[in-house]
Amino acid sequence: MLGEYRITGRRASEIAASVERAVSSGGLAPGQVLPPMRELAALLEVNPNTVAAAYRTLRERGVIETAGRRGSRVRPRPASTARGSLRIEAPPGVRDLGTGDPDPALLPGLGEAFAAVTEAYAQAPGMYAQAPVDAEFAALARSAFDADGVPAGPVIATSGSLDAIERVLTAHLRPGDAVAVEDPGWGSLLDLVPALGMRPVPVALDGDGPLPDALEAALRAGARAVVVTGRAQNPTGAAIGAGRAAELRAVLAGHRGVLLIEDDHGHAIVDLPLHTLAGATDRWAVVRSVAKAYGPDLRVAVLTGDAVTVDRVSGRQRLGPGWVSKLLQRAMVHLWTSGAVDPREVARSYALRRDALVRALEARGVEAHGRSGMNVWVPVSDETGAVARLLHTGWAVAPGARFRMSAPQGIRITVSPLVDGDIGPLADAVAAAAGPARPLSYG
Numbered sequence: 001m002l003g004e005y006r007i008t009g010r011r012a013s014e015i016a017a018s019v020e021r022a023v024s025s026g027g028l029a030p031g032q033v034l035p036p037m038r039e040l041a042a043l044l045e046v047n048p049n050t051v052a053a054a055y056r057t058l059r060e061r062g063v064i065e066t067a068g069r070r071g072s073r074v075r076p077r078p079a080s081t082a083r084g085s086l087r088i089e090a091p092p093g094v095r096d097l098g099t100g101d102p103d104p105a106l107l108p109g110l111g112e113a114f115a116a117v118t119e120a121y122a123q124a125p126g127m128y129a130q131a132p133v134d135a136e137f138a139a140l141a142r143s144a145f146d147a148d149g150v151p152a153g154p155v156i157a158t159s160g161s162l163d164a165i166e167r168v169l170t171a172h173l174r175p176g177d178a179v180a181v182e183d184p185g186w187g188s189l190l191d192l193v194p195a196l197g198m199r200p201v202p203v204a205l206d207g208d209g210p211l212p213d214a215l216e217a218a219l220r221a222g223a224r225a226v227v228v229t230g231r232a233q234n235p236t237g238a239a240i241g242a243g244r245a246a247e248l249r250a251v252l253a254g255h256r257g258v259l260l261i262e263d264d265h266g267h268a269i270v271d272l273p274l275h276t277l278a279g280a281t282d283r284w285a286v287v288r289s290v291a292k293a294y295g296p297d298l299r300v301a302v303l304t305g306d307a308v309t310v311d312r313v314s315g316r317q318r319l320g321p322g323w324v325s326k327l328l329q330r331a332m333v334h335l336w337t338s339g340a341v342d343p344r345e346v347a348r349s350y351a352l353r354r355d356a357l358v359r360a361l362e363a364r365g366v367e368a369h370g371r372s373g374m375n376v377w378v379p380v381s382d383e384t385g386a387v388a389r390l391l392h393t394g395w396a397v398a399p400g401a402r403f404r405m406s407a408p409q410g411i412r413i414t415v416s417p418l419v420d421g422d423i424g425p426l427a428d429a430v431a432a433a434a435g436p437a438r439p440l441s442y443g
Helices: 012-025 037-044 048-060 111-123 135-147 161-172 187-195 212-220 242-253 307-319 326-337 343-363 383-392 420-434
Strands: 064-066 072-074 155-158 178-183 199-206 223-229 259-263 283-289 301-305 375-379 410-414
Touching: 012 048, 037 048, 048 064, 048 072, 111 326, 135 155, 135 283, 135 301, 135 326, 155 161, 155 307, 161 187, 161 223, 161 259, 161 283, 161 301, 161 307, 178 187, 178 212, 187 199, 199 212, 212 223, 212 242, 283 307, 301 307, 343 375, 343 420, 375 420, 383 410, 383 420, 410 420
Parallel strands: 178 199, 178 223, 223 259, 259 283
Antiparallel strands: 064 072, 155 301, 283 301, 375 410
16 A cells, blocks of 8 residues: 555654655555555554544644545645646746736836835834834725725735735644635645645636635635636636625625635726625625735735734734835835825736737637636636647746646746737737637636
């Protein structure tokens, strides 16, 4: 059953450590079945309760999973097969449209903001006893949430959206719990959930966001949390409209105990309003990263939510990094208050490129999706072949495998690097590479 590897140990902690070492080294492969507890106990000459305690520890750490009479087996290891590793490296002479990066020309200069905050810092350096969130940073972020109808709640800073989502999930869920996620959806999130020992449950979507019936099915199947993207959904560009939001809120109202996480990473780069779902459940959080509008390397996001959720997240944060640098928080205050970014102009720039590409593809008989944000999703019959053919004609795009669980195949095209003269040639290349069109629903 275990091949050449032999589990060792006399105590529960030693047995658990032996299994974990084997999983890390590859001695135990993902999906490999572990011995029944009584069998391993006899082999190690220990009490079966000791092995049971070891297996329980391994389950809580997300190393193994137990499926009733089918026994315990090693969980898949997303950290070793991250979806980001599926990206196509663009060789010299090939245009890279697969990164998901914003257009550098639309990002603000940071010199003035950092000069101002470092000058102020020289007069009043940050110290341990100070509050973890800058008061003006919190006030400005809260005001922006209020303007979009996000329910009242405290505000904290995190190191990006994924950091916030991880902290919220672990504040309420345990390894083994199910999390409903959009499919296709953000590859990093699809890696994160199983890395936490949790089980992702796919929810199909269309251009208007998650399908209500699909969300209801996931929640009835036992999902304890759901992560949704209000606009600029990655990779499809979907945006939740007012009607769809009402339908989704009605579904969530029947599952008040479910944790809702909204990722509004499209804030300040899209021209569609946010139709928030926050407040439809008792436990909720809304996170906004500054990465797309102000620069990925800033690593700042703002998080609000119900008081219990935010308190748990901030409490655990204090025991780890403590806080997000207030130099960064104050730099964001300067950028916000100085008008360093014009959200309308940024949204208009991305919309012009995105909409032009969608129209050009549709004119060539190719189905394409992208209501908001900087990405266009193109369903294809063979994404590996489509990616290869596009690479041969000078375009690198992201394979849909980075974003899919059970959704049909597709490719993601990031429009940030495009100029007007690119639209026609790119559309021609995609039309030649894509194959037959797919139905509208992505699920």
